[in-house]
Amino acid sequence: MSDPVNSIAEWLRMILSSWGLSEGLITVILGVLGVVILASFVLIVDIMLVWIERKIVARFQDRFGPNRVGPYGVLQPIADVIKLLIKEDIMPNGADKFIFNIAPIIALAAVLLLWAVVPLAPTIIGADINVAVLYVVAIGSLGTLAIIMAGWASNNKYALLGAFRTVALLIAYEVPMIIALLVPVLLARSMGMQTIVAAQSTWYIFVVPLAAVILFISSIAELGRTPFDISEAESEIVAGFHIEYTGMKFGLFYAGELLHALTVSALISTLFLGGWRGPFVDQVPILGPVYLFIKSFFVYYLIMWIRYSFPRVRIDQMLGFNWKFLTPLALCLLIVVAILDKLLVGTSQAVYVLVMLGANLMIVWATVLILRKYARVERKRIGEERPVAVPPDTESSELVGQE
Amino acid sequence: MLNDWIFIGIFLLLAPIFPALALLIPRLIAPRKPNPLKTETYECGIETYGETWVQFKVQYYIFALVFLIFDIEIVFLFPWAVAFDQLSMFAVLEGVLFIMILVAGLFYIWRKGVLEWV
Numbered sequence: 001m002s003d004p005v006n007s008i009a010e011w012l013r014m015i016l017s018s019w020g021l022s023e024g025l026i027t028v029i030l031g032v033l034g035v036v037i038l039a040s041f042v043l044i045v046d047i048m049l050v051w052i053e054r055k056i057v058a059r060f061q062d063r064f065g066p067n068r069v070g071p072y073g074v075l076q077p078i079a080d081v082i083k084l085l086i087k088e089d090i091m092p093n094g095a096d097k098f099i100f101n102i103a104p105i106i107a108l109a110a111v112l113l114l115w116a117v118v119p120l121a122p123t124i125i126g127a128d129i130n131v132a133v134l135y136v137v138a139i140g141s142l143g144t145l146a147i148i149m150a151g152w153a154s155n156n157k158y159a160l161l162g163a164f165r166t167v168a169l170l171i172a173y174e175v176p177m178i179i180a181l182l183v184p185v186l187l188a189r190s191m192g193m194q195t196i197v198a199a200q201s202t203w204y205i206f207v208v209p210l211a212a213v214i215l216f217i218s219s220i221a222e223l224g225r226t227p228f229d230i231s232e233a234e235s236e237i238v239a240g241f242h243i244e245y246t247g248m249k250f251g252l253f254y255a256g257e258l259l260h261a262l263t264v265s266a267l268i269s270t271l272f273l274g275g276w277r278g279p280f281v282d283q284v285p286i287l288g289p290v291y292l293f294i295k296s297f298f299v300y301y302l303i304m305w306i307r308y309s310f311p312r313v314r315i316d317q318m319l320g321f322n323w324k325f326l327t328p329l330a331l332c333l334l335i336v337v338a339i340l341d342k343l344l345v346g347t348s349q350a351v352y353v354l355v356m357l358g359a360n361l362m363i364v365w366a367t368v369l370i371l372r373k374y375a376r377v378e379r380k381r382i383g384e385e386r387p388v389a390v391p392p393d394t395e396s397s398e399l400v401g402q403e
Numbered sequence: 404m405l406n407d408w409i410f411i412g413i414f415l416l417l418a419p420i421f422p423a424l425a426l427l428i429p430r431l432i433a434p435r436k437p438n439p440l441k442t443e444t445y446e447c448g449i450e451t452y453g454e455t456w457v458q459f460k461v462q463y464y465i466f467a468l469v470f471l472i473f474d475i476e477i478v479f480l481f482p483w484a485v486a487f488d489q490l491s492m493f494a495v496l497e498g499v500l501f502i503m504i505l506v507a508g509l510f511y512i513w514r515k516g517v518l519e520w521v
Contacts, residue, residue: 027406031413039414039421085425088434093442094455105426109418116414126414127407134481135411155455156444168463171470178477186484243445248429252422316520319466323509323518327473331506334480335499341487342495 003285005124009034038126042115046259050077053258053304060308080251087247092155095244099153103146104245104252110142111260118266119193121276121288132193133181136267137174140222143260144170147224150253151241162240165230165315172322173221173228179330180215183208183337184271197275202353205272208337210360212272214330219264220303221322223257227310228318265299266292273299333363465517476505 009030016026051066051074058065066073091097116126117135129135144166151163185191187207188199205212221228232240242253269275273295276288313321336359344352444451483490483498490498512518 027409028413031406031410032417034410035414035417039418043421085429086433087429088436089429090437090441092444093439094444101426105419105422108422112418112421113414116411127410129407129411134478152456157446157451157455160455160457164459164463168466171467175470175473175477178474182477182480182484185481186487189485189487191481191485238445247433248425252425319520320518323469324513328506328509331502331509335502338484338487338495338499342490342492 003121003123005121005286034126038115039112042112042259043255045262046255047077047081049258049262050080050255056301056304057308060304084248084251089247089249090244092244094155096153096155099149100244101249103150103153104249104256106149107143107146108252108256108259110139110146111256111263113139113142114263114267117193118263118270118292119197119275119288120292121285122194122198122281123285124288125194128192128194130190130192130195133185133191133196137178137181141170141174143256146256147241150245154241154244156244158237158239159241159243161237162232162243166224166241168315168319169221169224169228169230172319173218173326176214176322176326176330177218177222179327179334180211180218181271182334183211186334186337186341193270193275197270197277200274200277202349203272203274203277207353207356208272208333208360209357210329210333210363211337212268214326214333215268215272216299216302218322218326219268220306221318223261223264223303225261225303226307227313229312230315230318261303262296262300265296265303268299269295329363329367333360336363462520469512469517472508473505476501 012030012033013026016029017023021029054076055065055073066076069075069079091100114136117129117132119125119128147166147170148163151159151161151166154160184196184204187204188196190196190199224232230236232242237243242250245253269292275295276292278287278291281287281291337356340356340359344355347355444455480498480502487495
């Protein structure tokens, strides 16, 4: 009974075959059951995420957060859902009805689909396909499609602007993200999630910390969260692409965004923090999801910490940061990792990790040096362009004289 | 292996059903009283002016082009990374050369000023 999920699946398979069903049909029935259970579990976590997010943001902003509905306000998200369900659904004038309706569905479905390849335990995974990383990239861009559809179909200029910005942002940060994803793939020699987790006897964050940082930054951009939230910048374009959405349709976008953040955290944990790895997980596989969620929520907390601490950046700064800094850095890291990996064939694990870690730190050091030089030049340039303001005491002394 | 792909297929079919169900419930129980004022396009209280579906800035198109080149070239690197054990040092360096061509392209468009948002 060490692995309840698979033993239940075996038991069901036995019962179904005793009913005389064919092998193929049984696989499909079990698949449907698995999908429904996995998706429901993820959606329940998603509903709880609303409470977690609101409670933590309240702490960041020195407030209490929801504390009226249920103990510590834990029932707040349920109240929210009920409210969203009974709200009127407004269809704006001139909207493209079909696309307008289907966009929130795709937004949430795309995030749900990502959970198919997240390994929860050594034996518990939706589908252990051998191209999981490519699958993540492919399904991840479906979310972008939903945002473009929502922005375009709303017949609203703010929404359209938000959608345009999202396109520029997401396709830009996709590049360093994929390169950063290549690094664990290269180290594990596989695109399968289970193989990558199994290969992490040393967590990859200790081998290639720089790749983890690049993936983290580009994931935040991919999520469209502050400091990269120009797609829904409140002070400029009100709510961006979902400005015309009301009721449950808005709720789906909101839920999708929160769940996407957790999903990205789970993927980062899987690829760099050892996924389900932890003490005693081989004996008791059910501990796997516990470890995975602890790690995921840690990454999720980091994302929130950044979200509520940083100001928004401008679109040109953001694209510049991506194309002129993050992409070259990621490519440089990939080259170094590839060459070192080949050179270090046959050395012991300890030497391998130390050399890799050292190389990463060297790249970070070089980057900091280059950035420093750039900052010095830039500061000089800005200093020349804009002369410093005239000190105010000449004016104040005149005022004093007039009195 | 095949079972895994069946699972993905089932997931692809079922995943849109969950949010669709969530949209079905308000359709049954939520009030529906649209009026011209309510369904007006929200642009901060000012009446909307002109066409919404305008032409977009060419800059977006250029960035999309740059992205496309990078994305395609990086997809070629995935098999290279998966088959890393079978590669000789020469093949690895060839892969590095491939990346260097990418980098050269990046620096070219950088110098050309494509990356400036104007």
